[in-house]
Amino acid sequence: MVARNISKRDRQKEEKTYKIKWxxxxxxxxxxxxxxxxxxDNKKQLEAITIKKLILDYRKDQSRCGIKKMYVDLKxxxxxESIKRGRDALFDFARDHDLLVSKTKxxxxxxxxxxxxxxxxxxxxxxxxxxxxQVFVSDITYIRRExxxxx
Numbered sequence: 384m385v386a387r388n389i390s391k392r393d394r395q396k397e398e399k400t401y402k403i404k405w406x407x408x409x410x411x412x413x414x415x416x417x418x419x420x421x422x423x424d425n426k427k428q429l430e431a432i433t434i435k436k437l438i439l440d441y442r443k444d445q446s447r448c449g450i451k452k453m454y455v456d457l458k459x460x461x462x463x464e465s466i467k468r469g470r471d472a473l474f475d476f477a478r479d480h481d482l483l484v485s486k487t488k489x490x491x492x493x494x495x496x497x498x499x500x501x502x503x504x505x506x507x508x509x510x511x512x513x514x515x516x517q518v519f520v521s522d523i524t525y526i527r528r529e530x531x532x533x534x
Contacts, residue, residue: 430466431476437461438482447484450474 407414437457441448454470461468468476477483496502512518526533 430464430468431480433464433466434461434468434473434476435480435482438477442482449484450477 403417404414407417412420437460438453441453441457445453450473451470454473474483507518510518523534
């Protein structure tokens with residue numbers, strides 16, 4: 384029996400059931416294309432992390448700012464990071480990573496009290512009703528139709 388000296392590196396080496404070079408012909412790509420793809424994917428991941436960080440940092444100051452305005456402000460920083468993305472690509476990225484500003488639900492506004500016109504004073508604020516039908520209250524009811532609202 385021959386004693387064999389096995390190095391520590393060989394003992395820790397993981398046995399694979401296949402070799403990467405066997406996969407190139409299966410997918411119809413060269414060795415160069417395989418590693419080029421891996422390098423491109425790693426670059427995309429780093430860009431995604433950087434873009435997400437830039438957007439989140441920007442949103443700390445302006446939480447309701449949209450992508451169009453943000454793109455104009457972040458364009459210089461993206462160029463410094465050597466990231467070539469246009470406005471539409473940034474939109475797609477923000478949509479894919481749930482970074483778009485959600486739209487607020489539009490309710491029908493019945494009263495706008497912040498106008499500059501004359502406002503009548505509240506005459507019943509200090510009035511203490513002493514008999515029936517001395518003070519009346521009214522309200523507007525809105526009915527939603529297909530294209531607008533009815534009162």
